[in-house]
Amino acid sequence: MSTAYAVRDSATMLRRNLVHIRRYPSLSIMLVAQPIVFLLLFVYVFGGTLGAGLPGPEGVVGRAGAGDRGDYLEFITPGILFMTVTSIALGTAISTATDMTTGIIARFRTMNIARVSVLTGHVLGAVIRTGFAVVIVAAVAFGLGFRSDAGPLDWLGAIGLLVGVSFALTWLTVGMGLAADSVETASNTPLFLVILPFISSGFVPTDAMPTGLRQFAEHQPFTPMIDTLRALVTGTSAGSDLWLAIGWCALIALLGFLWSRRLFLRVPVK
Amino acid sequence: MTAIRPAIEVSGLTKSYGQHAVLNGVDLTVPQGSVYALLGPNGAGKTTIVNILSTLLAPDGGEIRVGGFDVRREPAGVRATIGVTGQFSAIDELLTGRENLRLMAELAHLERATATAAVTVLLERFDLVAAADRRAQTYSGGMKRRLDLAMTLIARPRLIFLDEPTAGLDPRSRRDLWAIVREQVADGVTVLLTTQYLDEADQLADRIGVLDGGRLVAEGTAAELKRRVPGGHVTVQFTDAAGLAAAAAAHPQASSNVEALTLQVPGDGSVAGLRRLLAGLDDDAVAGLTVQSADLDDVFLALTGRTAAAAPTAEGIPA
Numbered sequence: 001m002s003t004a005y006a007v008r009d010s011a012t013m014l015r016r017n018l019v020h021i022r023r024y025p026s027l028s029i030m031l032v033a034q035p036i037v038f039l040l041l042f043v044y045v046f047g048g049t050l051g052a053g054l055p056g057p058e059g060v061v062g063r064a065g066a067g068d069r070g071d072y073l074e075f076i077t078p079g080i081l082f083m084t085v086t087s088i089a090l091g092t093a094i095s096t097a098t099d100m101t102t103g104i105i106a107r108f109r110t111m112n113i114a115r116v117s118v119l120t121g122h123v124l125g126a127v128i129r130t131g132f133a134v135v136i137v138a139a140v141a142f143g144l145g146f147r148s149d150a151g152p153l154d155w156l157g158a159i160g161l162l163v164g165v166s167f168a169l170t171w172l173t174v175g176m177g178l179a180a181d182s183v184e185t186a187s188n189t190p191l192f193l194v195i196l197p198f199i200s201s202g203f204v205p206t207d208a209m210p211t212g213l214r215q216f217a218e219h220q221p222f223t224p225m226i227d228t229l230r231a232l233v234t235g236t237s238a239g240s241d242l243w244l245a246i247g248w249c250a251l252i253a254l255l256g257f258l259w260s261r262r263l264f265l266r267v268p269v270k
Numbered sequence: 271m272t273a274i275r276p277a278i279e280v281s282g283l284t285k286s287y288g289q290h291a292v293l294n295g296v297d298l299t300v301p302q303g304s305v306y307a308l309l310g311p312n313g314a315g316k317t318t319i320v321n322i323l324s325t326l327l328a329p330d331g332g333e334i335r336v337g338g339f340d341v342r343r344e345p346a347g348v349r350a351t352i353g354v355t356g357q358f359s360a361i362d363e364l365l366t367g368r369e370n371l372r373l374m375a376e377l378a379h380l381e382r383a384t385a386t387a388a389v390t391v392l393l394e395r396f397d398l399v400a401a402a403d404r405r406a407q408t409y410s411g412g413m414k415r416r417l418d419l420a421m422t423l424i425a426r427p428r429l430i431f432l433d434e435p436t437a438g439l440d441p442r443s444r445r446d447l448w449a450i451v452r453e454q455v456a457d458g459v460t461v462l463l464t465t466q467y468l469d470e471a472d473q474l475a476d477r478i479g480v481l482d483g484g485r486l487v488a489e490g491t492a493a494e495l496k497r498r499v500p501g502g503h504v505t506v507q508f509t510d511a512a513g514l515a516a517a518a519a520a521h522p523q524a525s526s527n528v529e530a531l532t533l534q535v536p537g538d539g540s541v542a543g544l545r546r547l548l549a550g551l552d553d554d555a556v557a558g559l560t561v562q563s564a565d566l567d568d569v570f571l572a573l574t575g576r577t578a579a580a581a582p583t584a585e586g587i588p589a
Binding site: 020023267 | 324325326327328345346349350352353354356358359360361362363364365369373376377378379405421425
């Protein structure tokens with residue numbers, strides 16, 4: 001099977017998945033609603049109090065000392081954008097597992113196609129879906145008053161990072177969808193992706209956490225990703241976090257890809 | 271000078287699920303351009319054979335070549351040769367009929383113009399033009415099966431597997447499907463089909479293999495098999511138990527149902543045989559009778575000594 005066919009088959013499968021996404025909009029709506037609900041909840045319910053606990057963004061907003069609701073919106077927006085990515089990734093585990101229960105997958109397996117294209121179709125479809133979702137969620141954040149000094153290049157970088165994170169996490173959740181013995185299982189196993197952003201620098205500064213938790217939060221892969229995203233959307237320098245984030249994305253994508261491919265390509269013995 | 275290879279060559283195929291042996295050494299040869307029917311009841315291993323031949327399932331043992339390719343070592347070659355329509359619809363229900371066909375054409379790497387032409391021809395041939403732009407989930411069972419088969423044929427495979435292609439279809443849809451299969455055969459396509467219906471195998475197949483307990487218990491043309499099978503049976507309905515008992519004593523080879531007051535007498539399909547049976551019956555004791563031609567039960571009874579329904583799936587096969 002030549003590379004040209006692999007690319008062509010992946011494009012065909014991507015089109016199939018985009019039609020699915022368009023014809024089954026309720027899942028997309030649910031997946032986009034989740035980060036928006038969290039955004040509203042955190043800004044308006046917790047935001048006043050949490051903003052007051054912020055250490056004061058040195059040189060970012062030009063205001064030192066304890067912040068307010070607006071400062072918290074600024075602090076949390078990168079975390080919420082990140083959560084949009086994890087939310088769509090979770091949905092992809094569900095849609096992959098659902099797809100595997102349909103008869104057409106057996107047909108694909110009997111066809112002389114680049115078999116991994118069935119999976120790349122899901123992953124690329126999810127990345128595109130994530131793109132739309134991030135734009136919607138970002139628009140809501142702007143509507144609530146989020147402002148930033150980031151230039152076009154920073155935003156381009158932020159989009160690139162989110163695409164990378166989406167690509168990596170989706171390969172992982174496609175694997176979870178394949179490994180699940182039912183659609184219900186597939187909707188449960190990736191739930192840690194929703195929890196992990198809370199135990200990171202996404203919602204409160206890690207300094208406020210107890211020692212053990214703080215060490216975990218500072219070193220788990222989502223923290224450098226969220227810190228890099230925050231630096232990009234607020235127009236500051238990400239420093240070494242950028243490389244750490246890219247490294248984590250590459251590692252997760254590679255492991256997720258190898259795992260998913262192994263699960264899908266094996267010839268079942270029963 | 272090389273002889274034309276058979277489309278399917280299977281020898282010593284075995285497959286077990288844990289302790290449960292599903293296939294106990296199947297030997298099978300299907301020449302190119304012919305139609306082979308695997309006939310057998312549920313659980314006989316028909317679908318397992320199709321799944322192994324179409325690379326969906328790994329065999330335990332045996333030499334299996336499809337289109338000249340080894341199913342284990344050269345699965346891509348096998349897949350390039352075959353088209354499969356299984357028992358359960360392998361269509362994308364969220365796509366329309368046209369989109370489903372288009373998807374298959376793209377995956378078969380057809381040129382755009384060729385693909386468009388093929389989709390149009392198949393929609394017409396399979397009577398799906400009116401429903402072409404409706405989602406497949408709104409289709410009836412017969413329409414789904416037709417779409418399924420059209421999707422299999424769009425890549426013009428030289429060998430097609432049809433796993434119980436007419437199960438659950440109404441008589442008209444069945445005949446339509448048979449006509450389509452015959453057209454394929456006229457084009458030189460090799461067909462392996464599985465069925466529970468003797469008449470279907472009779473209608474379509476050049477050779478029939480009777481599968482029972484994971485082994486081929488008989489193989490031959492429809493005519494050869496029928497010679498080994500008695501000509502159906504006559505069911506006699508009696509008015510009372512005494513009449514049934516008397517007739518049952520006169521026909522020791524028959525099976526009687528005391529509750530329903532019926533006696534099933536195997537026939538040889540001849541008028542003389544039927545006349546002899548009728549001559550031996552007491553007019554007053556008989557409420558009615560039906561003459562049935564040979565069905566799968568009769569084939570099984572004749573070949574295995576059991577009815578199809580009672581056939582075990584693996585153990586206790588007579589050598």
